[in-house]
Amino acid sequence: MASLEFESLDELTAHLDAGGHLRNAVLQNLDLRAVRERILAADPRGAVFLGCTMDAATRTALWDHEALIFPPLPGLPYQPYRAALYDGRELYAGFDPDTPDSYAETLDGRIYRHWQQTGGAEPATLLEALARRLHDLSITNALDEEVRRHERLVAVMGGHGLARTATRYRDVAHLARTLTRRGYVLISGGGPGAMEATHLGACFADRSDDDLEHALTLLATAPHYTDRRWLSTAFDVIDRFGLDQERPVSLGIPTWLYGHEPPTPFASHIAKYFANSLREEGLITLARHGIIFAPGGPGTIQEVFQDNAQNYYETLDVVSPMVFLDRDFWSFTRPAYPLVRQLAMNRRYDPLVTAVDTPEEVVTFIERHPPLR
Template sequence: MTLPSIPHVDVESVDQFDRLIGAGATAMAGWRVQSVDLTRRTADLLGLKPMGSVFLGCALEEKADAWVRDGGGLVFPAIPELPFDAYRGRLYDADELYAGLEHGYDATPDAQIYAWSRQREEKDDTSRTLAAALHDHAIADALTELPNDKRWVGVMGGHGVLRGDANYRAAVLLGRTLTRAGRTVVTGGGPGAMEAANLGASLAAYDDAALESAVAELAAVPSFRPSIGAWASVGLAVRSRYPGDGGVSIPTWFYGHEPPNVFAGSIAKYFSNAQREDVLLGRARGGIVYLTGAAGTVQEIFQAVTPNYYGDPATQIPLILVGTDYWTTQLPVWPLLQCLAAEHPMPLHLVDTIDEAASLIS
């Protein structure tokens, strides 16, 4: 027996709920209501059939809560004493993660959530593990709701690249070039090369003078060490002066000592680094450009090589390493990639300039 499919409806705000009521809804089958305060909508809820609905971390009056449960709906209660919403219905942005920065980085939600994650690791508390997993599920769901009319191109590279140096500026130009070519830039979301690529994407509508001005202003605080607050503050100042959509970033609190850059328009920050890596590489179907980096970048190279190596050639994506001397001598990744490609042909490229890299992106 095949059960009939029920249309899935995401309800992530009171306004969305009100529009459904206004459109004459009588039942909530298939509704997924995420983190919405419905304490003033009890009368409306009592007029709807709850069977097949799911309420995730919503605020409900006792009568409404009982109505949903007794009518066949599921109610997942909010988890108390968390510095984040485990059922959030949208991605982060820099303003949310850095709220309160004027009082120091430790006062921001980003820092407080990282501190919470470290406590979870120390206490090995199942409820905390569940909260983190629910949060990451919500982030993954929100990520799927981003527009996919443009191909996503990943830009990977080291967090240690200093603002203002040649490698940083090259990554800025790469991000701008890809965005102008109609691609969505997606990075690992941290400082260094990742920040530079998101910055370049945000400057796609600006001329060279604006780009040089932005990079020069950022170079006054070249690193997030020793002060994340100063590093983020100058970034926010540049972003306010040159507003633009810097693409997508997918950072993680696993590397909580690396703060998220402020230039991505959408920030999908995860607790689980493994899940974050898988999502990041899986979404970059337009190809991945690897700038110079260290262990994290090397890991990302081989994590992307694996599905290319074993997968159907039709699903392979181009992987482009920038820096011939770096990837053949300093970190000799390229010779090993050539050995793998000799057994299973893959679209692998080694180039020296960002213009060459951009030209290889379909």
């Protein structure tokens, strides 16, 4: 039996209007002051209240019903009990493209500053550690809900340093656009470089070749994420092409561990984590229809072997394609491909491993090699 979860007051009141009970229900980040009597009358035995606003009398009455109450946590720039994924407009609210330094006062900038001031990767207090874990649990829950709406997820891994002017950046944008047009949902680590190109391509799935070329030309004026106008040019493209109004779904999964790398606002949904390990494992696990590895450094290579181990040991119910984009790079510059090829011999995922050089080859291989269950 599915558990009862309520993430909006409209959902809750509709349930109560229909005569529903609240036994063992989970209510997340809701202001309950206007529905106090209705909640108490709906049998809230064993219900869980995450960060909900209520008065002291309601709290006492719920305790009498053996409800579990996680109180709001004050003084944080982030909401530990959030009910939805982020998007670019929320993370960058207040950003002025004409004043790039305004990033510091955006939600993303304030959370990153708070992360640095409270111990970085090693939270300075137990309360901060708890708040971050509650936040990441909420993000995972929201991500799971979004993923359940889509069947064919493909990830792109690759270096954050890939310039917007690079041939491989353009290649990733084109393959992502084609895969999105063919019904796949693209996911990435949600940062700059190859990750940004993934979501740019997905954004332009319903646009013309000329539109994508125009966007690439605009972005090329700030080719690196360290350039002062990197984020400004991204929002210039979003505004010029009206991408806020409608864009295909793509999922960016960045982390504040790499908070110096701003998340790309081209992703329609952003699952930003504090814990990088959760983020990396999630990326690899979700991409059941394959992972495309664009050129990258140690982080990308780590992801190659995480994915390889998942396929080798068949830790999930499927084995999935591994596509290396740029044969020479993955065979000689960073020779991960020959080792993966050797490890895959006589394993079920052997036919699912390849190295290619063009976006067209990537798309063809993904389409012809669905995951093996």
